[in-house]
Amino acid sequence: MTNKKSNLSRRLTRRGLLKQGSMAIAGGLAAPAILPKSAFAQTRTIKIGGAVPLSGPVAYWGQSTMQGFVDGAAVMNEAGGIMIDGEPYMLEVINYDTKGEVADSRAATMRLVEQDECKFVYSQAAASTVGMLQVTEPAEVLSIVACWGYLELFGTDYPLHFRGEMSDYEQGFAYMPFMIEKYGKDALKSAAFIGPDDQDGIDCHFSYERLMKHYGVEQKAVEYYNWEDTDFYPIVAKTIREKPDFIVTSPSPPGITASIIKAAREMGYQGPISSPAASETETILEVAGEHASGVILPVTNINPSSPTQKAIEKRFLERFGTFNALAGNYSWWIYALKAALEMAGTATDTKAVAEALAQVELEDTYVGRTKWAGKNAYGLNRQGVYDCFTTTIDDGKAELADVRFPDLPDTF
Missing domain, CATH: 3.40.50.2300 (Response regulator)
Structure with a gap:
């Protein structure tokens, strides 16, 4: 497979007839209160940052992605957090709105990395991903995204970059x-x-x-x-x-x-x-x-049918007031990250977490079985693959x- 060179002068934003989600978040910042701030002060915390389009023409996609992380973090925190080297960690999800633009995504990611000190971030759609990668790879921050284009921004030159959505x-x-x-x-x-x-x-x-x-x-x-x-x-x-x-x-x-x-x-x-x-x-x-x-x-x-799928649908309806299949598709990313953190035994060494994440396979998610593939095509297993409904x-x-x-x- 040969990668195509991108023409960065072409317009990056997707503009079209997108159905707007019901979670429009004004002002660009949404830090869901997964736990009271007092709880975070009393325990170890892993911050996960979202540089996603929460408003604008691609908000439907961005909100769906954000919902998967917010819901997953809530589930894990309610169960006592995740265990790393014998110590429990809580998850804090912080989201900034990129509006689906490269410049806004770069600014949002810089804030997540430099001010919020996030070692793990996620994004959605091409423009937001391009802006995010300008910050994350040099800063050794692990990223998970939904992006189909810009194949030259993927593979061995971007070892901390995972594409969680099947193209x-x-x-x-x-x-x-x-x-x-x-x-x-x-x-x-x-x-x-x-x-x-x-x-x-x-x-x-x-x-x-x-x-x-x-x-x-x-x-x-x-x-x-x-x-x-x-x-x-x-x-x-x-x-x-x-x-x-x-x-x-x-x-x-x-x-x-x-x-x-x-x-x-x-x-x-x-x-x-x-x-x-x-x-x-x-x-x-x-x-x-x-x-x-x-x-x-x-x-x-x-048609959510398994107990896991039905539970995800029920939680999303209760937490966000809406549910769609796309949001369900994205819900497995944070569970894969949890497994990788526990396998690597560290919340700070992103290279170790990336190597662990590439090995993670899940059997029971909203999209069924999931794994990471693409080594022969891209040099690394960084492409999410899962059951296609x-x-x-x-x-x-x-x-x-x-x-x-x-x-x-x-x-x-």
Whole structure:
């Protein structure tokens, strides 16, 4: 696998039709009161910092990420904290709003590292991740993020940097076998890509190309939209003119995905449409309406069924007043970090914690089994991989249709 060089002059922010979460936090700072301050004064504390978009166009993603850490820390503290070298530690989660911008993310991360003295931070989306990495790696701070683009900012040159969310590439080795089983290989001989006109979209197209090549699928069309776009009919018209068997939208959020689906169906396109990034059904059903059919949504578990999954859903509803599958997907990160801290036996040596984290495998999370992979592709096991819960929408009805661990190639 070869990494693409980024064009940093391209716009980094994602702008589009994002469903806003219900946890909008004004002023940029949210330090959840997991325990009273007096409790922190009486025990050892590990600070975990979030440099995430809590407002602005990508707030839905940022809030989902933040919720996983806040909930996980509360669970661990209520159980007496985590044990490191025989000593109990409490967790304190501190969040600053990046608004989905590089400069704000860099400033937020500097505050987390220099003032709050966080040794562990997390982030969400490309712009926030780029700004964060400008601070964390030089400061030897461990980071966990959800970011699909900027592959050159990942791997052996960034040994403390983990990508906890499966990108469209990793999950493709679960949803493509499912689609082949559902529709038949002969019905999926060609595909088209629709994504945002920024480095995220370009890098995701790079991943899409590799995935399609692996499965012997011919590329028919590639179209990019601007985040400010509201009319997707021209792009969709050009796409379906090439008669692809199916369409992949990446990394497109729910609202844009729904608009693409609606336009395609109204113009008579009947092939499947897969959205690796939407991870939510409510907006698609609302916007696409009667045209919501033939939709494939990987990493979208709309039917929590195990005791662990149901407990996470219940806690999120009680703690935040809302729950979505995306927030559930991110909830395993802090449990993996806990296991790594306990395995390494230190809360200060981030290199030791990183080496331990790379070995952590969890069996019972909201996304089932989780592990870190990517050594053959990136030189280090820093990419999160887990069970892919694939939801389908057919005839206006969403249902969980498949669960499988990605069948990644040996080169990964």
